[in-house]
Amino acid sequence: MPKLLLMDHDGAIDDLLSQLLVLTMPDVELIGITVTPADCYIEPALESAYKLLQLMGQEQVPLGRGDYYGINAFPSEWRARPEIINALPLLINLPKSPDPYGYLSAPDLIIEKLTAATEKVTILMTGPCSNLVMALEKAPELKANIAEIVWMAGAFRVTGNVQTFQHDGTAEWNVFWDPVSSQKLFSYELPLTLIPLDVTNHVPVTKQFLSTLASQIDHKLSNLTGQFWALTLDTIPSYHYTYFMWDILATSYLAMPEQFTIETAKANVSTRPPNAGQTYLDENGYSVLFATDVNVAYFYEYLLTQFRQ
Numbered sequence: 001m002p003k004l005l006l007m008d009h010d011g012a013i014d015d016l017l018s019q020l021l022v023l024t025m026p027d028v029e030l031i032g033i034t035v036t037p038a039d040c041y042i043e044p045a046l047e048s049a050y051k052l053l054q055l056m057g058q059e060q061v062p063l064g065r066g067d068y069y070g071i072n073a074f075p076s077e078w079r080a081r082p083e084i085i086n087a088l089p090l091l092i093n094l095p096k097s098p099d100p101y102g103y104l105s106a107p108d109l110i111i112e113k114l115t116a117a118t119e120k121v122t123i124l125m126t127g128p129c130s131n132l133v134m135a136l137e138k139a140p141e142l143k144a145n146i147a148e149i150v151w152m153a154g155a156f157r158v159t160g161n162v163q164t165f166q167h168d169g170t171a172e173w174n175v176f177w178d179p180v181s182s183q184k185l186f187s188y189e190l191p192l193t194l195i196p197l198d199v200t201n202h203v204p205v206t207k208q209f210l211s212t213l214a215s216q217i218d219h220k221l222s223n224l225t226g227q228f229w230a231l232t233l234d235t236i237p238s239y240h241y242t243y244f245m246w247d248i249l250a251t252s253y254l255a256m257p258e259q260f261t262i263e264t265a266k267a268n269v270s271t272r273p274p275n276a277g278q279t280y281l282d283e284n285g286y287s288v289l290f291a292t293d294v295n296v297a298y299f300y301e302y303l304l305t306q307f308r309q
């Protein structure tokens, strides 16, 4: 039986790639997608999310709109990228929205779906965790309906990717956007598996991968995802600008957990400068699992297989 999945993403290019990847998974039944206005502007991101559902013939999957804005905003150049996505040839002529009256709020959709579920639900988050935390603050009893949370977030034994004022560079962006909600999520001690920079650093977007993907361009999804990824290579070639397969790696964990090296730890989240959003190991902290390594060759091969349709 396929596992029930709720996905929350924040509309960046690898979030949208992750949504597509989820939609190729035979063992997953996607029961809702909520979008966080973090690494995106919400309207174009919802438009992208809906267009990808249509492309995959799954427009019945409901979308929820995140209206909460975190504590530390993402750079606007990153947030603006989905506008380009929506103009790509395979997407530009698809309808923008299923519902002229708007969307349910993201926390309400999460509550509705967790309440109605006939079995425990897996939650995949590829952006900040605020929508889920708001839902669980409102309806704490629904924690019992969660099977596992998989979250692309954090940096434990490697440097972070936030470079900004009032910050020492130790945090990863999804945690930094809303450190307070992140700490709350840790404190619930639900089954939480983090896919942090420690492991995503192993999977940059490489021209070699894109070149192999291009060799199967007759498959619609290889064509489209190749275009998505090409748009991520416009940045300055230094670590802080390298585009990794952050969210896609977290998403692939659903299908190939045995390919990851996972560590059990006690950890906490800092909520104040100069290291707001830092995830750190702490004997007196909360129980979490986090990935430290992955079978990289297997992962890239998995993507090439899934997008051969």
Ligand code: AGV
Residues within 6 Å of the ligand: 012, 013, 014, 015, 039, 078, 126, 127, 152, 161, 172, 173, 174, 235, 240, 241, 242, 243, 246, 247
């Ligand atoms: O920190 C990684 C998270 C992932 O969820 N995001 C991008 C992924 O969607 C933030 C981010 C870090 N560096 C970036 C990011 C960059 N160079 N461009 C866009 N977003």
Ligand code: CA
Residues within 6 Å of the ligand: 009, 010, 011, 012, 014, 015, 039, 126, 127, 247
């Ligand atoms: Ca993201």
